[in-house]
Amino acid sequence: MxxxxxxxxxxxxxxxxxxxxxxxxxxDQAYGRTLREPVLADRDFPPYDRVMMxxxxxxxxxxxxxxxxSLGVQRAGVDAMDLREGAFCFEVMxxxxxxxxxxxxxxxxxxxxxxxxxxxxxxxxxxxxQFVHRQGSDQKAGDLLLAEGTLLGGKEIxxxxxxxxxxxxxxxxxxxxxxSTGDELVEVNETPSxxxxxxxxxxxxxxxxxxxxxPVSIRLDHLPDDQATIACRLANVLNESDLxxxxxxxxxxxxxxxxxxxxxxxxxxxxxxxxxRPGKPxxxxxxxxxxxxxxxxxxxxxxxxxxxxxxxxxxxTMAGLGKRIPESGQxxxxxxxxxxxxxxxxxxxxxxxxxxxxxxxxxxxxxxDLAGLIASDGFIELPAEQNEFSVGFSAPFYPW
Numbered sequence: 001m002x003x004x005x006x007x008x009x010x011x012x013x014x015x016x017x018x019x020x021x022x023x024x025x026x027x028d029q030a031y032g033r034t035l036r037e038p039v040l041a042d043r044d045f046p047p048y049d050r051v052m053m054x055x056x057x058x059x060x061x062x063x064x065x066x067x068x069x070s071l072g073v074q075r076a077g078v079d080a081m082d083l084r085e086g087a088f089c090f091e092v093m094x095x096x097x098x099x100x101x102x103x104x105x106x107x108x109x110x111x112x113x114x115x116x117x118x119x120x121x122x123x124x125x126x127x128x129x130q131f132v133h134r135q136g137s138d139q140k141a142g143d144l145l146l147a148e149g150t151l152l153g154g155k156e157i158x159x160x161x162x163x164x165x166x167x168x169x170x171x172x173x174x175x176x177x178x179x180s181t182g183d184e185l186v187e188v189n190e191t192p193s194x195x196x197x198x199x200x201x202x203x204x205x206x207x208x209x210x211x212x213x214x215p216v217s218i219r220l221d222h223l224p225d226d227q228a229t230i231a232c233r234l235a236n237v238l239n240e241s242d243l244x245x246x247x248x249x250x251x252x253x254x255x256x257x258x259x260x261x262x263x264x265x266x267x268x269x270x271x272x273x274x275x276x277r278p279g280k281p282x283x284x285x286x287x288x289x290x291x292x293x294x295x296x297x298x299x300x301x302x303x304x305x306x307x308x309x310x311x312x313x314x315x316x317t318m319a320g321l322g323k324r325i326p327e328s329g330q331x332x333x334x335x336x337x338x339x340x341x342x343x344x345x346x347x348x349x350x351x352x353x354x355x356x357x358x359x360x361x362x363x364x365x366x367x368x369d370l371a372g373l374i375a376s377d378g379f380i381e382l383p384a385e386q387n388e389f390s391v392g393f394s395a396p397f398y399p400w
Contacts, residue, residue, distance in 0.1 A: 179220075
């Protein structure tokens with residue numbers, strides 16, 4: 001049995017992942033989606049010389065230090081008024097267009113008013129052009145504001161609205177089906193018999209998918225340890241999803257026949273068995289229509305670890321985002337691990353006052369010790385080529 005290194009498994013996975021098709025949605029429904037078209041400024045920003053403070057607008061060259069008679073109020077949302085030469089001004093509101101002939105704004109706190117005329121306080125020496133946001137000083141019409149592949153958050157949605165993009169092209173939402181397997185599993189609200197356990201892996205995977213920072217469509221299901229039932233339902237499962245996650249049923253047990261049935265249903269197996277602990281039996285395949293399939297080991301720690309090591313980046317890639325580069329840090333305690341496998345070690349991360357990342361190993365009993373993970377906030381990957389890792393050893397960190 002040939003085992004792949006995690007890095008080799010990752011390369012095989014990446015070679016079979018394709019970007020989902022695009023779709024057009026209303027701009028206010030695009031939050032969390034990945035942009036599939038460039039967004040250009042439809043006009044200059046700001047589109048006019050914009051007043052930045054409540055106060056008065058004046059012309060510095062025309063002012064000789066005397067009081068200035070107000071010609072009216074230039075409020076926001078109306079066309080620019082004309083400022084005459086001489087000792088004149090306009091009262092102006094923040095966001096208003098600068099009156100024609102004016103070039104400077106003096107804040108209301110720096111002037112006094114008497115009988116419709118405004119004087120500057122003695123301590124104030126205005127600078128020509130102050131508090132004027134010049135047309136096109138931020139962006140010119142036609143400038144690229146959002147590139148294809150941008151994740152759309154609040155500020156990006158605001159740009160879409162500002163530029164008149166009532167509809168926008170985005171990546172489709174990944175359709176994910178998560179399936180538990182095994183007759184030993186019962187529902188959360190049921191009382192298990194001594195030989196049964198409640199389902200947990202599917203809910204851990206569901207939550208992990210929801211925490212990726214992108215919208216996903218998730219359906220949960222369960223397959224019993226019955227070959228005929230699994231074979232009957234696999235075709236629909238594979239045809240109705242972009243990503244299928246199985247938990248359990250892929251090792252060497254008498255009832256672990258999922259991998260064979262997947263191939264019978266039309267899936268192509270790209271690998272099984274990775275040189276890692278936990279998660280050694282990991283199975284990966286695809287269908288001719290592009291559905292991506294991960295059969296994850298059934299032990300809780302193995303399921304979650306394989307998800308964050310491999311599946312999370314697949315989901316992001318399908319949605320149009322790039323893979324995340326894990327941050328590296330240093331072991332705070334020495335570790336020994338004799339099996340010739342890569343070790344995914346649960347840790348608690350912490351930062352030094354200087355900002356460097358350090359990892360404290362978290363002890364777990366085995367890959368079924370889900371409660372043991374509670375004290376950790378992720379895991380690090382220690383390479384199979386070594387069996388002793390001293391304090392200060394640098395390793396990549398994968399947060400839960």
